[in-house]
Amino acid sequence: xxxxxxxxxxxxxxxxxxxxxxxxxxxxxxxxxxxxxxxxxxxxxxxxxxxxxxxxxxxxxxxxxxxxxxxxxxxxxxxxxxxxxxxxxxxxxxxxxxxxxxxxxxxxxxxxxxxxxxxxxxxxxxxxxxxxxxxxxxxxxxxxxxxxxxxxxxxxxxxxxxxxxxxxxxxxxxxxxxxxxxxxxxxxxxxxxxxxxxxxxxxxxxxxxxxxxxxxxxxxxxxxxxxxxxxxxxxxxxxxxxxxxxxxxxxxxxxxxxxxxxxxxxxxxxxxxxxxxxxxxxxxxxxxxxxxxxxxxxxxxxxxxxx
Ligand code: GDP
Ligand code: MG
Numbered sequence: 001x002x003x004x005x006x007x008x009x010x011x012x013x014x015x016x017x018x019x020x021x022x023x024x025x026x027x028x029x030x031x032x033x034x035x036x037x038x039x040x041x042x043x044x045x046x047x048x049x050x051x052x053x054x055x056x057x058x059x060x061x062x063x064x065x066x067x068x069x070x071x072x073x074x075x076x077x078x079x080x081x082x083x084x085x086x087x088x089x090x091x092x093x094x095x096x097x098x099x100x101x102x103x104x105x106x107x108x109x110x111x112x113x114x115x116x117x118x119x120x121x122x123x124x125x126x127x128x129x130x131x132x133x134x135x136x137x138x139x140x141x142x143x144x145x146x147x148x149x150x151x152x153x154x155x156x157x158x159x160x161x162x163x164x165x166x167x168x169x170x171x172x173x174x175x176x177x178x179x180x181x182x183x184x185x186x187x188x189x190x191x192x193x194x195x196x197x198x199x200x201x202x203x204x205x206x207x208x209x210x211x212x213x214x215x216x217x218x219x220x221x222x223x224x225x226x227x228x229x230x231x232x233x234x235x236x237x238x239x240x241x242x243x244x245x246x247x248x249x250x251x252x253x254x255x256x257x258x259x260x261x262x263x264x265x266x267x268x269x270x271x272x273x274x275x276x277x278x279x280x281x282x283x284x285x286x287x288x289x290x291x292x293x294x295x296x297x298x299x300x301x302x303x304x305x306x307x
Contacts, residue, residue: 007293008303010285014266015304018047022080026073032065036073040080047264050271057083081305085298087274098294099132105183107191107216107223110256111209111246112230113238114197117258117284119148121230122194123155124284124292130159134189139179140165141172141212142196152194158289162188169200172208173215180219193224206249213250228281230256231272234263243276257295258284269300 001009008015021043029036037058044054060083108125110118119142126136138156140163142148149165156163164179176193183191195212199205216223229252231239239257246252255276260266260283273280273295280295 010261011266011303013264017264047267049267053271053274056087085301099128104189105191106225108226109193109224110228111195116230116232118230119151121256122192126161127159127289129190130161136161136190137183137188138163139175139193141175142194143170143172144196144198173211176212176215209250226253228254228256233257233260233268252278254279254281256282261285
């Protein structure tokens with residue numbers, strides 16, 4: 001299956017939620033009046049795009065309708081797709097060349113609360129970098145969960161990469177130190193650090209993350225090159241709060257939105273992408289190793305709205 005089909009499949013639930021409802025609305029009404037726009041706003045809100053984004057879309061539509069004299073709802077699908085794209089792209093989009101690094105080692109720290117999909121996303125990232133021809137090392141700094149090392153080892157096997165780990169309960173920073181040291185000594189291209197969403201000790205998770213950052217910078221002053229915050233799209237509303245907290249602790253550079261295949265409210269990506277200062281870099285559309293996609297606004301909107 002091609003990437004786009006896979007994306008479409010992953011967004012199926014949201015697609016049905018938005019597309020079918022809009023379709024029904026368009027069929028039920030023949031002109032774009034206030035009632036129509038109200039119903040449309042409800043549909044958008046129901047898919048979790050957020051009030052600011054929904055209002056922006058509705059207002060843009062309104063002025064287009066009055067300026068360009070669209071009155072028939074049949075024309076709406078294409079206008080709407082247009083407007084959604086605009087709202088997306090006016091956000092902080094960042095075109096990235098996927099899985100290409102400019103300096104070695106390229107250090108990525110992956111953070112986020114428990115269960116959002118950090119470890120799974122790391123497996124997928126490692127797989128992609130490995131396929132791009134890089135030598136990848138993973139640091140298992142989630143020392144909280146008993147099964148964390150095993151789970152990560154499984155992804156390391158699947159992706160054909162390597163891992164540095166200490167026993168459960170070790171100081172996460174010790175794992176990070178050792179990983180960076182080994183990464184430099186053995187000339188790895190990409191180093192990915194897994195972190196915990198919770199800790200054994202009373203020490204605040206955010207303090208621990210700041211410490212991890214300092215430990216990395218002791219050996220590599222310009223690292224980490226990326227700090228990716230993982231947000232579970234099925235509980236996406238909390239993501240905004242999480243982003244603020246993690247940002248102040250370790251400086252988040254990009255977001256990974258996971259489990260889009262499991263939600264009909266994938267509009268959250270639109271909301272986060274247009275309301276936050278941090279770009280959505282990757283989206284998770286399934287549990288398999290090749291189910292991580294580089295977030296591309298255009299294909300995302302197309303996958304959502306095309307029949
Ligand atoms: P962590 O605690 O943040 O490291 O989360 P894990 O990586 O252990 O993932 C928690 C659960 O979410 C696992 O059952 C994963 O298989 C699942 N998961 C992660 N990403 C995705 C995704 O994109 N789609 C689906 N359906 N499940 C996912
Ligand atoms: Mg984990």
